[in-house]
Amino acid sequence: VYMGAADVHAGQTVKKGQSLISGVVKEVSANQPPDAKEPVEQQVVTPAEGEVRADVTYEATIFQPFKESVMVPTGRTAVRRFLEVDQGSVLSVPALKPLPFSHYRVEKKVHPVTFAGVGLPVEVIDLVYNEEVKHITRLTPRQALEKAREKAMAAVQRQAPKEGRRVGSSMKVAATSAGVRVTLKWIVNYNIAVPPRAAGRS
Numbered sequence: 001v002y003m004g005a006a007d008v009h010a011g012q013t014v015k016k017g018q019s020l021i022s023g024v025v026k027e028v029s030a031n032q033p034p035d036a037k038e039p040v041e042q043q044v045v046t047p048a049e050g051e052v053r054a055d056v057t058y059e060a061t062i063f064q065p066f067k068e069s070v071m072v073p074t075g076r077t078a079v080r081r082f083l084e085v086d087q088g089s090v091l092s093v094p095a096l097k098p099l100p101f102s103h104y105r106v107e108k109k110v111h112p113v114t115f116a117g118v119g120l121p122v123e124v125i126d127l128v129y130n131e132e133v134k135h136i137t138r139l140t141p142r143q144a145l146e147k148a149r150e151k152a153m154a155a156v157q158r159q160a161p162k163e164g165r166r167v168g169s170s171m172k173v174a175a176t177s178a179g180v181r182v183t184l185k186w187i188v189n190y191n192i193a194v195p196p197r198a199a200g201r202s
Contacts, residue, residue, distance in 0.1 A: 001049075002050050003023075003046050003047050003050070006050070007019045007020055020052045021048040021193060023048035024045055025046055026043055026044075027041065027043075052192050053191055054189065056164075057187050058159040058160045058185070059183065059184070059186075060151075060152045060156045061152070061181065061182070061184075062148045062184075063148070063181045064148035064151065064181075064182070066141070066178065066180075067137070068139065069136055070134075070137055071105075071133070073132050076100070077128055078104075078128075079128055079129070080093075080126070081124065082124075082127070083123070083124060084123045099129055103132045103133065103134070104129040105130045106127055107127070110125050111123065111124040111125075144179055145173065148182035149184070156186050163190055164189060165190065166186055166189075167187050167188070168186070171185070
């Protein structure tokens, strides 16, 4: 504790939102009455600040089927052109016909417009529509396991704070006739103390 008084002790289980460090400190009064049988305490209010390191568990479960549907490009494209004037209004160049396909991935290409070597406040924007079709692919058990591991790792990494230190981990793998299930668990040690200003408390 840098300032304030500890509201929890080492090894104690805490819940989200629980006060860890208090800004109200109890001190023994310097002016004790002569007839006082017990020390007289007084309260001093101070900012609450400190560090509380805890082991926090993060977990992710991913099921990766052996058969999965993926979108693959066919190579066919269509282009829609727009003009942007002075980074403001956008004008559409009329298309002669609708898109010839319904599943696609859009790629944006911007081309500055120049005249006699001088840049004009106009840009040509091409939206390139790349056709995609659904393709069913089959994974081997090893490939499915590797994919499930990668997805579980990414999911846990999104949850765990980057400033934390991993102090433990475990992984469970269960195979079925349809796919592989991976459960990844990380135990991360980091400072869970939230300053009162950030928590909206005084």
